[in-house]
Amino acid sequence: MHADVPTMLLMIIISSVAMALALAVVAWGQRRDGIAWWATGLLLHALGYVLFSGRGRIPDGLSIVLANVLLACSLSALQAAVHQFMGRPWPRWHMAVPAAFIALVMWALIDHYPLRVATASLCYAVQIGLLLAALRPMARPGAGRGVLLLGLGLGVQMMVLLLRTAMALWGQQHPSGLLASDLVQSLTFLMSFLTVQLASLGFVFMTRDRLDEGNRRLATTDALTGVANRRSAIFALERDAARAQRMGGSVALMVVDIDHFKRINDSHGHLAGDRVLCHVVNVLSDRVRTQDLVGRYGGEEFLVLLPDTGLDGALVLAEQLRQSVQQSVCHWQGQALAVTVSIGVFGGRLGSGDTWEMVLDAADRALYQAKQAGRNRVQASNSLARAEPQSMAAPEPSTQNI
Numbered sequence: 118m119h120a121d122v123p124t125m126l127l128m129i130i131i132s133s134v135a136m137a138l139a140l141a142v143v144a145w146g147q148r149r150d151g152i153a154w155w156a157t158g159l160l161l162h163a164l165g166y167v168l169f170s171g172r173g174r175i176p177d178g179l180s181i182v183l184a185n186v187l188l189a190c191s192l193s194a195l196q197a198a199v200h201q202f203m204g205r206p207w208p209r210w211h212m213a214v215p216a217a218f219i220a221l222v223m224w225a226l227i228d229h230y231p232l233r234v235a236t237a238s239l240c241y242a243v244q245i246g247l248l249l250a251a252l253r254p255m256a257r258p259g260a261g262r263g264v265l266l267l268g269l270g271l272g273v274q275m276m277v278l279l280l281r282t283a284m285a286l287w288g289q290q291h292p293s294g295l296l297a298s299d300l301v302q303s304l305t306f307l308m309s310f311l312t313v314q315l316a317s318l319g320f321v322f323m324t325r326d327r328l329d330e331g332n333r334r335l336a337t338t339d340a341l342t343g344v345a346n347r348r349s350a351i352f353a354l355e356r357d358a359a360r361a362q363r364m365g366g367s368v369a370l371m372v373v374d375i376d377h378f379k380r381i382n383d384s385h386g387h388l389a390g391d392r393v394l395c396h397v398v399n400v401l402s403d404r405v406r407t408q409d410l411v412g413r414y415g416g417e418e419f420l421v422l423l424p425d426t427g428l429d430g431a432l433v434l435a436e437q438l439r440q441s442v443q444q445s446v447c448h449w450q451g452q453a454l455a456v457t458v459s460i461g462v463f464g465g466r467l468g469s470g471d472t473w474e475m476v477l478d479a480a481d482r483a484l485y486q487a488k489q490a491g492r493n494r495v496q497a498s499n500s501l502a503r504a505e506p507q508s509m510a511a512p513e514p515s516t517q518n519i
């Protein structure tokens with residue numbers, strides 16, 4: 118099946134212009150996320166194809182040299198878009214190098230069709246390869262699928278260009294030129310049409326993915342300390358408690374509270390207090406395992422959630438955390454602020470009817486006892502305050518001081 122190449126070029130022009138206009142509307146007034154550069158790239162692409170379609174009817178200087186220069190500039194504009202999206206500088210001369218190279222080569226090879234096709238295709242493939250390399254840091258777990266779509270579109274386009282280079286070099290390129298409607302040309306332009314759509318949608322989805330990621334981070338992390346906020350720490354506790362109950366496993370929770378924090382605020386100011394909060398979070402986060410979770414419960418109180426951990430293991434870690442905070446030095450405006458914490462710990466198995474609220478309550482009551490016993494200490498609890506039958510008095514939960 119051979120499609121009519123001039124019609125395909127028209128399809129590429131119309132779709133590139135339509136996509137560029139749509140992106141220009143989205144990007145209006147916003148220059149940060151690279152969408153305006155992407156739209157510029159699509160317009161240059163469309164303009165290049167307009168000149169290609171005039172092959173034989175307009176001077177070769179326009180339909181060969183300028184058309185290819187516009188394609189090289191279009192890929193440079195896409196590179197600028199990706200760099201702007203990633204907040205990286207993109208010197209303007211990076212734009213000029215491929216354009217100048219293509220202008221020289223096209224002019225020199227104006228009468229050598231296969232060699233010209235091979236050189237131009239290889240140059241575009243290299244530009245796309247550089248674009249893919251620039252995108253690599255974005256392709257991390259949890260980054261969203263926009264970058265995958267963009268990578269797929271660019272990757273396919275690069276393969277098509279390399280294939281076209283090889284075929285031109287090995288004499289497979291149709292001798293009658295660009296507008297000849299043969300299989301190679303039809304496939305090349307069909308893939309160009311599809312990959313422009315795919316890559317552009319991928320780029321737009323990347324901006325949406327980034328917004329989603331930012332919103333997710335805002336909703337789950339504490340703005341001051343950067344650890345899980347109360348909502349996501351409680352969510353994790355709820356999930357671990359439900360799993361421990363279902364599987365018959367253990368769960369451990371620490372409630373860590375900075376001692377006499379009000380005094381730090383009162384004598385050094387709230388900014389010093391904020392510095393101390395971040396310092397304590399750093400000490401806690403440095404010592405816990407990757408599967409453990411540190412979260413800010415509120416004010417100067419933190420939760421440390423230890424999945425699949427019994428009371429003994431939790432007590433060893435709690436004592437290490439307490440000592441680490443005591444031995445650490447929090448610097449504030451040339452002064453060393455002394456900081457200690459009290460820690461209430463619950464650890465144990467959960468039975469049917471036990472809830473995460475009971476776990477939190479048990480650790481909180483142990484913390485209260487640590488404060489009562491003089492602060493800078495760890496207090497443990499291994500029993501939950503379960504609801505008892507009406508006629509019986511609720512027994513005191515057992516706690517141990519270490």
Ligand SMILES: Nc1nc2c(ncn2[C@@H]2O[C@H](COP(=O)(O)OP(=O)(O)OP(=O)(O)O)[C@@H](O)[C@H]2O)c(=O)[nH]1
Nearest residue numbers: 374375376377378379380382387388390391416417
């Ligand atoms: N700097 C700062 N202070 C906060 C923040 N959140 C809560 N606080 C302050 O933390 C202090 C908590 O004081 P208290 O509840 O009396 O606790 P404490 O002084 O640590 O006393 P103990 O816990 O009994 O040792 C209050 O002064 C709050 O204003 C915060 O984000 N930044």
